């Protein structure tokens with residue numbers, strides 16, 4: 001399982017730049033890194049100066065780095081056709097075959113697009129292909145709206161049920177059909193709850209706020225911290241971007257610098273005890289790998305952000321002893337969440353419905369496979 005790093009913050013503060021720069025750094029540490037963007041404007045591709053597709057695309061020129069731009073509509077159609085149907089036609093999902101105008105805003109489930117984006121994201125997290133996943137998020141407000149989805153789904157479902165009951169009385173319809181659509185919604189709700197638990201677990205998820213030292217920035221980040229905390233998601237720190245350096249030769253710069261310093265002092269206080277990176281404003285455009293490396297040196301160089309990576313999968317073969325070892329990062333997992341299957345020389349490891357295939361250098365005898373959870377890791381040994 002990968003570690004997940006999220007950068008949230010207001011529009012235009014440097015979330016995409018920060019995500020790309022930190023990704024370059026983690027990749028340089030030998031960690032397989034995937035950056036996921038949900039921005040339809042393809043800003044991540046612009047930042048890297050590379051074309052990025054809607055499947056993980058290697059970033060040419062940077063080892064261990066991939067990026068993917070998700071297409072929310074496509075994601076929705078592919079991942080959740082039944083859910084889409086259930087939502088597009090809620091009454092049908094509830095067993096009513098009436099043609100009704102369901103186009104009102106209050107019939108829509110709010111936050112659904114973000115929820116599907118997170119679902120898409122988690123499928124990468126749950127695979128063993130990457131050690132670190134960085135999510136270039138939408139502005140904080142949007143991200144947060146999604147987090148209240150389990151409650152919203154509940155309320156939405158009960159509203160639809162009430163609606164159905166009224167309609168039933170009104171038209172004295174007999175509804176005998178099973179609520180298959182409702183089942184899909186319930187399943188989806190459970191999935192969202194799982195995502196929320198994952199986001200709230202410090203072992204998996206690190207949330208950072210990106211901000212610019214200006215008026216209201218402190219209040220806004222305080223508000224974001226409080227709301228995130230109410231969902232159980234701790235903020236690990238912040239990246240203060242676009243800091244104007246001292247410059248005696250430039251009056252405008254000096255005055256901006258002085259006003260920023262006041263806000264910066266307040267931000268340092270607000271984030272005391274947490275990780276804080278301070279990034280200057282660059283006089284060139286941040287575009288392409290080289291300029292991102294300059295940003296990355298500022299964010300990570302002096303270890304201002306303390307990002308610790310773990311290999312999500314390590315394997316080793318002791319040919320002499322005939323023992324094959326696999327070690328997978330699976331914190332908070334229980335044996336009941338896990339399924340192990342063997343097929344020839346392939347070990348199929350399934351967790352939360354996502355299967356990873358591990359190749360073993362010999363044919364596996366299922367009786368000679370041992371699995372044990374220890375210190376956030378799943379250790380598997382296969383005897384030849």
Ligand SMILES: Nc1ncnc2c1ncn2[C@@H]1O[C@H](COP(=O)(O)OP(=O)(O)OP(=O)(O)O)[C@@H](O)[C@H]1O
Pocket residue numbers: 010011012013014015016017018039043139241242243279280281282283284285286287
């Ligand atoms: N430290 C910096 N110095 C100079 N330019 C910067 C710096 N940080 C970001 N930029 C530039 O500012 C612009 C906005 O940055 P970015 O796209 O990273 O913001 P964002 O928070 O992702 O925006 P959005 O909310 O629209 O997604 C970009 O053109 C980027 O190159």
Ligand SMILES: [Mg+2]
Pocket residue numbers: 015016017039043136
């Ligand atoms: Mg962006």
